[in-house]
Amino acid sequence: MNRRRVTVVGLLTLLAAFLSSLYAGAQTDPLPSWNDGPAKQRIVKFVQAVTDPASPDHVPAEQRIATFDNDGTLWIEQPMYVQLAFALDRVKALAPTHPEWRQRQPFKAVLDGNMKALAASGDRGLLQLIATTHAGMTTEEFDAIVRGWLATARHPRFQRPYTDLVYQPMLELLTYLRAHGFKTYIVSGGGIDFMRPWAEQVYGIPPEQVIGSTLKLRFAMRDGRPVLLRLPEIAFIDDKVGKPVGIHTFIGRRPVAAFGNSDGDLQMLQWTAAGEGARLMALVHHTDGEREWAYDRQSHVGRLDKALDEARARGWLVIDMKKDWKVIFPFQR
């Protein structure tokens, strides 16, 4: 391209960008499902500060990492973690070829719908469930199983696909952050391969930005074609102290913003807070027993106790679902 042509193209591009920015003030509210309260104001103020090149809080675009817990932060986790519902359904689907399960725990408990007996089987029972329902197949086969289950499974209360039960205000927040140069990541205790099949379509988060717990994988040749086999052995648990480890290992940068909802997110928020410069640490507090569920310190699912104390002591943002959110789910708009 010669110099004059470069100049013409450059000028036109600049002119377009200038006109675009001129009228940006007239753009619609990027967080329409958030009530105009302190939570929304604080989020918007943070994003304006870190993206304004003239602000002392400015953060270069490549360092704008925002991490989100998944269960209870981006989608529903009551009355049980979605991945547990998946595991229980898988046991039922596989039961006809395993008649011995009728007499063996933890499978008997699952087939009898006896949640008390299932809980009594403890960590050992849970690991057996994972080994049976999440391992023993290739990564491609597991991907198809997850997609198939999500297409037909329905949430017991809302009678909708689980992927409908994501939080509309958080979807808007993800879009808003990305529009301001943030790279949005999921950092979840859930299985990485349970989230990746649908996270891009539902959250706009591509597979390479989904961090979660992993099983060991074994490379093998099957009919001359390489496959990765899922082994019944946990490689990494991306929860509690595991979250900063997962963040460091997968991203290698410290987030400037982190969102969680339970004690499992405490260390992620501490790790985020310990960086220099402007930071945003936030907890989604489940306060809406009518529209969703109200739970915190006493809950077995998504317990929020120590992290709530620390959030209040340190001035982290606590998002009150009942007060701060106009709607909970996309279908309620």
Next chain:
Amino acid sequence: MNRRRVTVVGLLTLLAAFLSSLYAGAQTDPLPSWNDGPAKQRIVKFVQAVTDPASPDHVPAEQRIATFDNDGTLWIEQPMYVQLAFALDRVKALAPTHPEWRQRQPFKAVLDGNMKALAASGDRGLLQLIATTHAGMTTEEFDAIVRGWLATARHPRFQRPYTDLVYQPMLELLTYLRAHGFKTYIVSGGGIDFMRPWAEQVYGIPPEQVIGSTLKLRFAMRDGRPVLLRLPEIAFIDDKVGKPVGIHTFIGRRPVAAFGNSDGDLQMLQWTAAGEGARLMALVHHTDGEREWAYDRQSHVGRLDKALDEARARGWLVIDMKKDWKVIFPFQR
């Protein structure tokens, strides 16, 4: 923004893009350090095919993942892996505070410069070296140690910083692929935290796109501030069968292009080749004993034997450094 203003901005943007594309044919050669031979032609043809929306080989931008081995593919690995040179230098630097090392292997071998005795210490000796030189500090401390070493260490033959000894034609290839919508990743057997401090500056590859071997990390509080401690225990070896595992775990997508130089890259190339649609699998063959090193089947460092056979049998691209590259290093331009 009202409708008319949107239209004006949109038209100007389109016009700029159109003028830009009109003169794109006149742009300079994106791979100037590559001789005009079959290797360069094949790379360019592949990139044109996968980026042309009208081509049957078109690949959507989000699926354009290209993975690169590091040692021997992007930078020098002779006369020893750079990370081994780092470990040996660290032993020497730490020796004054460890007088017992003068009598203990593998440290004695390192301090005596006795590479034969070092090799005889085997995997156990290597793990002790790693534990001593790569563990026992926080991730931030290790980052500073790596940066400090790279700033002063010099390659024994070229008497230059190791980060000067990257392959100019591969730097051009990285830039060329990124300009065509590819996301470029390092997938190396080397330590992830040994590469991340400099990969962005040297290769334009950000930390979150560097995959490598990892140590176990422990989250801890130090003076009220969270840190990640590097433990003397390997968590994951990102080499050979580990490379597809690392790719699946970190990226969650199969690459459409993969570049290696040794048998350690064979499974990564097999995994890449097994996907559907257009693929590019390539090996950098070290054939230039004058300008760099010539080695393959008999080498202890970067042995290329089985992967060379498979590349020839399956028609993968074999890049001949002597014939295909005009220069090896950036400072030779």
